Amino acid sequence: MILDSSHFLPYMQVKNDHFFIFLTMSNFYILLHLKGGLNVAIRGFHHCVAVLFDFRTAFAVYIEVIMKNRIKSLFGFAFVLVIGFTNCTKSEFLIEISNSHIKREYAEIPNLDGFLTLKGDFHIHTVFSDGEATPEERVDEAILDGLDIIAITDHIEYWVWVDEKFGKLRRDLGLPERSFSLNLSYEIAQRYVNKISSDLIVIRGAEIAPDDMNPEIGHFNVLFLDDVDKLRYTNFWNPTEAQKIRYKYSYMDALRAAKAQGAFILFNHPGHATDNVSRENDVLWNSEHEMLFEQGFIQGVELYGWGYFPMAHHYAIEKNLTLFGNTDIHDKMEVYKQLWWMDGWIGKQQHRPMTLVFARERSVEAIREALFERRTLVYLHQYLIGEEKYLKEIFEKSVEITLIKTENEVEIILKNYSNLSFNIRIDIGNLNYYFQPRYLLQPRETQTITHKINNVMDVDSVNFIIDNLINTPTDVFPTVNKGITYTLEF
Ligand SMILES: [Zn+2]
Ligand SMILES: [Zn+2]
Secondary structure: OEOOHHHOOEEEEEOOOOEEEEEOOOOOOEEEEOOOOOEEEEOOOOHHHHHHHHOHHHHHHHHHHHHHOOOOOHHHHHHHHHHHHHHOOHHHOEOOOOOOOOOOOOOOOOOEOOEEEEEEEEEEOOOOOOOOOOHHHHHHHHHHOOOOEEEEOOEOOHHHOOOHHHHHHHHHOOOOOOOOOOOHHHHHHHHHHHHOOOOOEEEEEEEEOOOOOOOOOOOEEEEOOOOHHHHOOOOOOOOOHHHHHHHOOOHHHHHHHHHHOOOEEEEOOHHHOOOOOOOOOOOOOOHHHHHHHHOOOOOEEEEEOOOEOHHHHHHHHHHOOEEEEOOOEOOOHHHHHHHHHOOOOOOOOOOOOEEEEEEOOOOHHHHHHHHHOOOEEEEEOOEEEEOHHHHHHHHHHHEEEEEEEOOOEEEEEEEEOOOOOEEEEEEOOOOOHHHOOEEEEOOOOEEEEEEEOOOHHHOOEEEEEEEEEEOOOOOOOOOOOOEEEEEEEO
């Protein structure tokens, strides 16, 4: 398609302290934070991008003048277009129209038979509780990270108090410090998604974290709510002994109110449910959790939420819980990623932890159904964790394998169509573990492996052990001998 003004889709957003311009095109986008620290991201270098880039100072000055004079951002749009057209002729562009203002980054993961593979983060905080980003920023971050789904899960307890830091953040944003509707952060995010015509799905959720009254119970996310305000319950900072006794179980009111709305309930970061820091092998699951589980108040658990929890993985399998890998993000995403990259993981990758959801269609209802039916995988660094049948199908749909037998060797061609990478061991002719050849198959890579073997005619199949596809709990990463096995016959 040739560019004309109707296809040139700059998106501009003005906030308190910075300014973005997004140009969505087939082979590049620009993201400029012009005021309060220049932050330019460019995909696919192009003559026109370079020109726009050089004009960044002019943009900043001009836009500031516009804003000071309270002229609508329409003029800003016009200005971008003028600059664009002055420096680029129409024929220079092939444009792919996207309904999203930012190009999705990565994580091309194949769909399964009958199911779309959707990428989600079901644990996100905003300035409406103790997060440091606005709902709109959470949407932008999610789109940049290639997500299909986010759940806004602000704490419902924190509306009763005013913390200096978050109180200030709210004042700066012109928000009331207390007594606002608990639905507001979701509604702002959803309105913003509509405004920018993004196909990101936003789920109305909340986190119940009754730390003060019930430190031993931990935190729960409740998803797919109709009205978060109905979950308000009595919780105290520094409760008296009398209050402790009287209100001990009041968090149950919030859980009941969520369940009455048909919520999916998720047990969060089970390795540090108490005040202690992450204790990966000391996961909280006491008689109260058992009671909640029996009564249908827990359907899922975070295998990853500030740590991977092998013990939680054990009881998730035992109790058939839906598996999640979420960020529980409070910082801005760029800060989170810096912290996360440093947490000792090997093979760091440019994606945030995700929950892959296998949904019949791209809708809130279909996602809800998929979660209740436990159709998820955890996507963490290069690892996919969860049920073997989904891991196998993802591998099958990602990698095409061709086996060729010659007189004294076997040739294996591995062609990876996905953006996932795979650590593959090849078990052929009953080689023992230490002699199995190992390969790292990178995203979109093709590898041809030839393997000399004496009694080649006796070999009728090859086993592929994929070390980064994990369906059993593991105590260590990188994993040893935990990956699933995929067998292919000649
Ligand atoms: Zn929490
Ligand atoms: Zn949280």
